[in-house]
Amino acid sequence: MFHVKHMANMHLNDIAGAMTFPEIQNVSRETFHKTESDYTNNQKEFGELISLWLWWNRKINLFSRKTTAGDLELHIKHSLLIRSFLGGGINDKIIDAGTGGGLPGIPLAITDTRRQYLLVDKVQKKQLALRDIIKKLNLGAVTALHSDIGKLHVSGPVRIVTKHAFSIPFLLGSVNHLDWSQMIFLKGDDLFSEISEDLNEKYHFSINKIAHSSPFFYKKYIVSIKKL
Numbered sequence: 001m002f003h004v005k006h007m008a009n010m011h012l013n014d015i016a017g018a019m020t021f022p023e024i025q026n027v028s029r030e031t032f033h034k035t036e037s038d039y040t041n042n043q044k045e046f047g048e049l050i051s052l053w054l055w056w057n058r059k060i061n062l063f064s065r066k067t068t069a070g071d072l073e074l075h076i077k078h079s080l081l082i083r084s085f086l087g088g089g090i091n092d093k094i095i096d097a098g099t100g101g102g103l104p105g106i107p108l109a110i111t112d113t114r115r116q117y118l119l120v121d122k123v124q125k126k127q128l129a130l131r132d133i134i135k136k137l138n139l140g141a142v143t144a145l146h147s148d149i150g151k152l153h154v155s156g157p158v159r160i161v162t163k164h165a166f167s168i169p170f171l172l173g174s175v176n177h178l179d180w181s182q183m184i185f186l187k188g189d190d191l192f193s194e195i196s197e198d199l200n201e202k203y204h205f206s207i208n209k210i211a212h213s214s215p216f217f218y219k220k221y222i223v224s225i226k227k228l
Contacts, residue, residue: 026211027222031084038080038111039073045110045137046076052136053101056129062101074216079104080111081210082161082184085224090114092181093158097149098165102130104186105161109142117142120149150174157181168194168223172203185223204228 039046050072056062063072082104086094092115096105099119109117119130119142130144145152149171157179162171163186171183185191195205206224210217 024207024209024221027081027208028084031081032212034084035077035080038083039077042110046073046107048137049076049106049110049133052133056133057101060125060129062126062129071216074214075103076107078186078210078217078220079107079163081222082108082186083111085184085206085208085222086159086161087182088157088159091157093118093154093156095120095149095152095154095158095160095178095180097160097162097171097175099130099144100126100163100165102133103163106130106133106137106139106142108161109139110137113141115141118152118154119144120147120152122146122148152178154178160184162186164188168225169196169199172199172225181226183225185225187221187223189219189221191221191223202228 050069053062053072054067054069057065057067086108094105094108094115094117096102096108096117096119099105099121100123102119105117105119109115117139119134121127121130121144124146127144127146134142134144149166158181160171160175160178160180160183162183166174166185168185168187168191171185175183187194191207204226206226208222208224210220210222
C-alpha cells in the first residue's frame with residue numbers, strides 16, 4: 001500500500017538556475033488512492049503477470065536477475081500512476097516506447113481495456129516474451145511491435161508513454177512523424193538536465209514528484225508533455 005509523504009512544492013528553476021519552468025507539484029493523495037484501487041481491483045491479473053514475468057526473466061533477463069515479485073508489484077504501481085495524467089479518448093492509441101518487459105504498457109492495458117496499446121521495443125527476444133504474456137493474459141487490445149520508435153508508423157492520433165527508456169530530447173526528436181498529442185515520461189532527477197530553454201519554449205511541461213515513503217520512488221517524477 002502507498003504511504004504518502006508530505007513534501008512542499010518545489011520549482012524546477014530552484015534547481016536549473018535562471019531558466020523559467022513550471023511549478024513541480026506532488027502527486028496527489030487521490031492519485032495514490034486510485035492507483036491502489038486499480039491494483040486491488042485487478043490483483044488476480046497482476047499476480048498472473050508477475051508470475052509470467054518471473055518465469056521469462058529466468059530465461060532472457062527481462063529485468064535484473066535479482067528482481068523479486070515485490071519489486072515487480074512496485075513497478076506495476078509506478079506504471080499505474082500514469083493513468084491519472086493520461087488524457088484523450090478511447091480512439092487515441094497508446095504507444096509504450098522502449099517497453100522492455102512491458103512497462104508501463106501492460107499494467108495500463110490491464111486496467112483500461114477500451115484503448116489499443118502498442119508495446120514497442122527493438123530488442124527482439126523481449127518481444128517474444130511480451131507476445132507470450134499478452135496471449136496468456138488474453139489482452140486482445142495489446143500488440144507487441146519489434147521496431148525502433150523512430151521508424152514506427154502508426155495512423156491516427158497517439159499518446160506516448162515511456163518508463164526510463166529514453167531521454168526527453170531524444171524521444172521528442174524521434175517521433176515528429178507521428179500524430180502525437182501527449183507524452184508521459186516516468187523519470188528520475190535526470191529530467192532536470194534534459195529540459196532545455198529551447199524545449200521549454202516549444203512544449204508545455206507538467207511535472208509531478210512521486211513523494212511518499214517507499215525508497216523505490218525516491219527522486220522519481222511523472223512528466224507530461226504537450227505541444228504548445
